[in-house]
Amino acid sequence: MSDASRRGAGSVAQRTRPIAIVLVAAVAENGVIGRDNALPWRLKSDMRRFRARTWGKPVVMGRKTFQSMGKALAGRTNIVVSRDREFSAPGVVVAPDLRAALESARGDALRRGADEIVVIGGAEIYAQTLPIADRLDLTLVMVKARPQGNICFPSINAQAWRETGRSEHKAGPDDAADFAFVTYERIARAAAQT
Numbered sequence: 001m002s003d004a005s006r007r008g009a010g011s012v013a014q015r016t017r018p019i020a021i022v023l024v025a026a027v028a029e030n031g032v033i034g035r036d037n038a039l040p041w042r043l044k045s046d047m048r049r050f051r052a053r054t055w056g057k058p059v060v061m062g063r064k065t066f067q068s069m070g071k072a073l074a075g076r077t078n079i080v081v082s083r084d085r086e087f088s089a090p091g092v093v094v095a096p097d098l099r100a101a102l103e104s105a106r107g108d109a110l111r112r113g114a115d116e117i118v119v120i121g122g123a124e125i126y127a128q129t130l131p132i133a134d135r136l137d138l139t140l141v142m143v144k145a146r147p148q149g150n151i152c153f154p155s156i157n158a159q160a161w162r163e164t165g166r167s168e169h170k171a172g173p174d175d176a177a178d179f180a181f182v183t184y185e186r187i188a189r190a191a192a193q194t
């Protein structure tokens with residue numbers, strides 16, 4: 001965090017409060033998360049959970065994910081990472097690299113009183129933030145025909161992550177598949193980071 005964002009952060013309690021980096025993703029059993037710059041399934045229940053899970057927090061995403069959504073997410077600070085200096089879009093903060101994105105997100109979380117920075121994809125951004133993430137909140141999508149896709153979540157190292165929560169759900173009327181919400185907490189940072 002920069003000196004500037006530390007100065008702007010408010011009370012000592014606020015400045016020292018830890019802010020977790022959490023990756024939130026919906027992942028098929030074969031690791032696929034996307035195809036042709038879109039989600040390979042429709043899962044309304046997960047969309048509702050995603051909204052609640054990210055509301056009032058800074059969300060960090062890659063430029064392709066932002067463009068696949070089409071517009072900024074309401075009620076959240078949208079931080080989009082792009083190397084394109086010309087890139088801009090209404091309602092988003094553009095960061096030239098991941099470090100700047102996370103710094104901006106941390107300042108925003110402190111201002112909002114949020115306890116998390118939520119990384120919302122896509123694959124490039126997940127791969128780069130997995131080594132520094134504190135928690136993974138995954139929706140495992142039990143798609144019957146395994147979706148073909150070229151975009152995957154990075155593999156999770158069992159030495160570094162422990163499953164701490166799981167709830168299984170049958171597909172609702174607007175869900176393409178059964179699904180499970182699964183939480184992983186980091187157990188080791190020093191060894192293999194991913």
Ligand SMILES: NC(=O)c1ccc[n+]([C@@H]2O[C@H](COP(=O)([O-])OP(=O)(O)OC[C@H]3O[C@@H](n4cnc5c(N)ncnc54)[C@H](OP(=O)(O)O)[C@@H]3O)[C@@H](O)[C@H]2O)c1
Pocket residue numbers: 024025026027032033034035036037038039061062063064065066068081082083084087095096097098120121122123124125126128151
């Ligand atoms: N299932 C899920 O939960 C989920 C969630 C999110 C996304 N998705 C899917 O994932 C796919 C998109 O993922 P993706 O991996 O192709 O793209 P992405 O990670 O969304 O975006 C990649 C772009 O981010 C920018 N970028 C990446 N690393 C950077 C860095 N270190 N510094 C500066 N800029 C950086 C670059 O933008 P520039 O080219 O502009 O420089 C790069 O082209 C879509 O299919 C989407 O639907 C799925």
